[in-house]
Amino acid sequence: MEDLYAKKAWELIAMLRGREVSAREVLQSVLRRIEEVEGDVHSYITLTEGEAEQAASRADEALAGGRDPGTAAGVPLAVKDVLCTRGVPTTCGSRMLEGFVPVYDATVIGRLREAGMTMMGKANMDEFAMGSSTENSAFGPTRNPWDLDRVPGGSSGGSAASVAAGEAIWALGSDTGGSIRQPASFCGLVGLKPTYGLVSRYGLVAFASSLDQVGPIARDVRDCALLLSLIAGYDPRDSTSLQVKVADYLEALEGDIRGLRVGVPGELMQEGLTPGVRANVENALRLFAELGAEVEETTLPHLDYALSAYYILAPAEASSNLARYDGVRYGLRVEGEDMLEMYGRTRAAGFGAEVKRRIMLGTYALSAGYYEAYYGQAQKVRTLILGDFRRAFERFDVLVSPTSPTPAFALGEKVEDPLAMYLSDVCTIPVNLAGIPAVSIPCGLEDGLPVGLQIMGKALGEAELLRVARVMEEALGFRERPRVARGEA
Numbered sequence: 001m002e003d004l005y006a007k008k009a010w011e012l013i014a015m016l017r018g019r020e021v022s023a024r025e026v027l028q029s030v031l032r033r034i035e036e037v038e039g040d041v042h043s044y045i046t047l048t049e050g051e052a053e054q055a056a057s058r059a060d061e062a063l064a065g066g067r068d069p070g071t072a073a074g075v076p077l078a079v080k081d082v083l084c085t086r087g088v089p090t091t092c093g094s095r096m097l098e099g100f101v102p103v104y105d106a107t108v109i110g111r112l113r114e115a116g117m118t119m120m121g122k123a124n125m126d127e128f129a130m131g132s133s134t135e136n137s138a139f140g141p142t143r144n145p146w147d148l149d150r151v152p153g154g155s156s157g158g159s160a161a162s163v164a165a166g167e168a169i170w171a172l173g174s175d176t177g178g179s180i181r182q183p184a185s186f187c188g189l190v191g192l193k194p195t196y197g198l199v200s201r202y203g204l205v206a207f208a209s210s211l212d213q214v215g216p217i218a219r220d221v222r223d224c225a226l227l228l229s230l231i232a233g234y235d236p237r238d239s240t241s242l243q244v245k246v247a248d249y250l251e252a253l254e255g256d257i258r259g260l261r262v263g264v265p266g267e268l269m270q271e272g273l274t275p276g277v278r279a280n281v282e283n284a285l286r287l288f289a290e291l292g293a294e295v296e297e298t299t300l301p302h303l304d305y306a307l308s309a310y311y312i313l314a315p316a317e318a319s320s321n322l323a324r325y326d327g328v329r330y331g332l333r334v335e336g337e338d339m340l341e342m343y344g345r346t347r348a349a350g351f352g353a354e355v356k357r358r359i360m361l362g363t364y365a366l367s368a369g370y371y372e373a374y375y376g377q378a379q380k381v382r383t384l385i386l387g388d389f390r391r392a393f394e395r396f397d398v399l400v401s402p403t404s405p406t407p408a409f410a411l412g413e414k415v416e417d418p419l420a421m422y423l424s425d426v427c428t429i430p431v432n433l434a435g436i437p438a439v440s441i442p443c444g445l446e447d448g449l450p451v452g453l454q455i456m457g458k459a460l461g462e463a464e465l466l467r468v469a470r471v472m473e474e475a476l477g478f479r480e481r482p483r484v485a486r487g488e489a
């Protein structure tokens, strides 16, 4: 039998309910796997075995007593360390939050606790979610289970690597410019960035508040749909939370894609794609057509400016959000002669290079005299991009592109070159600017590394998006698994 740690959440849930396995057995299998591979992969910043054992016992007791343990019970989950977890250190991959133990749970964590979740640990990430490789973590990088010399993507790299390596069954990530989809794509997994406002941001440590969303990373579309259904929905504690009825994402998976109108934005298929990414995406487009969809090239004319606009807006919001780390209320404090010196020393010691770069970029963009030229202009570009998508969705049901122009790159390859790092998000960033949902599914391999297909949908169109993704997942038949070893190269 396949090891329990390698199973999908929905398979384990059925087995638990059929009393074929116990939650403790599932947990043991994952713990053994962690022992085996965590030294190489480094998915976690904090492991929460104690809590997980208690949760597994509670699940087993409920099952033995014929009670419902909750949908997420007994299925080990990795949580990106940017979500507040009561009583469990939350670092955001930064020295700045040293010693910080939240006194409350993020709303998504509270909801998952109610659903009986077994939290396996807090997953590694780029500091404050700024990055595309998890190399910006103050706790050292995570490695890609497909090739340990490569990055797992980022910023939710620990979340993705843990699921790919079998150190968790599913995971929560956050996505401001691609941080769920790009690591899912680099690790051969399914990752979904929900519509802005569908999932509560309460207790999600803010990077760029107008772009941040929490979402699932999982082994297949069904698990993604299931996890989304557990975290989505209105939260009065998040003022940007949408008051909408949450669709039944599992039921929505049934059906086909005959007659589906698929648009392929030319701007996202330009130069810069590796041959394998292009070939695998083109193959997926052929499959769309074979399954009865109408595939047509289209254009989102302002997309060329998306990256520039993002790298004004996200740092601007970050510079304001990160002003709260001053050594007074929580986390690191480095004493000085007076208050200003204490602030300065604390922030100099607490933040890493990329976070400092963003704070400076953002502060500059917001400074008097430059505000209109940079921030104001970027806001206008954002509106134009929103308009491009709105027009495209009058003609198309979904838009399709690569998730990333390349498969996972080598560790160290882009750390010295922030611009090259920023470019790895060209395909994902426009989606955050427009606030729409998008999912990445694996669509093939290039030189033994997974390639991701991005499917973008209308605002609040998650149900349709997941159905399309499920149909394509089946047609693509991607079944490869990582070896958790170094690559041949």
Ligand code: GLN
Pocket: 129, 130, 131, 132, 154, 155, 174, 175, 176, 177, 178, 179, 180, 207, 314, 425
């Ligand atoms: N890589 C992008 C950045 O560095 C996106 C990060 C994210 O989505 N959190 O900003």
